[in-house]
Amino acid sequence: GAVVSQHPSRVICKSGTSVKIECRSLDFQATTMFWYRQFPKKSLMLMATSNEGSKATYEQGVEKDKFLINHASLTLSTLTVTSAHPEDSSFYICSADTGGASAFFGQGTRLTVV
Amino acid sequence: DQQVKQNSPSLSVQEGRISILNCDYTNSMFDYFLWYKKYPAEGPTFLISISSIKDKNEDGRFTVFLNKSAKHLSLHIVPSQPGDSAVYFCAARIIQGAQKLVFGQGTRLTINP
Numbered sequence: 001g002a003v004v005s006q007h008p009s010r011v012i013c014k015s016g017t018s019v020k021i022e023c024r025s026l027d028f029q030a031t032t033m034f035w036y037r038q039f040p041k042k043s044l045m046l047m048a049t050s051n052e053g054s055k056a057t058y059e060q061g062v063e064k065d066k067f068l069i070n071h072a073s074l075t076l077s078t079l080t081v082t083s084a085h086p087e088d089s090s091f092y093i094c095s096a097d098t099g100g101a102s103a104f105f106g107q108g109t110r111l112t113v114v
Numbered sequence: 115d116q117q118v119k120q121n122s123p124s125l126s127v128q129e130g131r132i133s134i135l136n137c138d139y140t141n142s143m144f145d146y147f148l149w150y151k152k153y154p155a156e157g158p159t160f161l162i163s164i165s166s167i168k169d170k171n172e173d174g175r176f177t178v179f180l181n182k183s184a185k186h187l188s189l190h191i192v193p194s195q196p197g198d199s200a201v202y203f204c205a206a207r208i209i210q211g212a213q214k215l216v217f218g219q220g221t222r223l224t225i226n227p
Contacts (some may be wrong), residue, residue, distance in 0.1 A: 042219070044158070044217050047217075100150075101209050102160055103148075105150070105160075
């Protein structure tokens, strides 16, 4: 299957700082990427849909000023958690569409805010 | 509004037997369905998918069945192996317009030796 690389896999940051997570499609161009958040023992919650060259579409209840998404190229989307707080600690996952019907996921990023 | 539901949070199966994971959906506009396998602290891994124009798709030990009239799909794993122990998510989408995937809650499958 298609390869999606997410970096970093784990990050610890201090409360009030910002953290950037990268999502790259390694062997295909992705016009659409998705960002998810997973709480412990819960399903994946879609945060936003990222389209190359345009503004991201955020799901209801997701603060767009807190979770900044940039999709500057067909192979890279970034999620920046701004002014992080302990309640932002979670597992964040990106996925990318290959242009077909299937979507492939990155390895995920475990964010811990202390 | 939970459009995709996996009503069994967990399932335990003996090694070598068949594992059957179930998924129900409510949105009749969904036309593509996928199954993912997920280990803790990792992203989901794509397993198998099926288009709404089919009722069965098979790939090795994995078979997905779709019953459109019942809005129900199932994933069969046979024979089950210890490495199959993971959380399985079903997902559905509307293909046109690259619509987002809608996930079920997941089913934790445990394969016992």
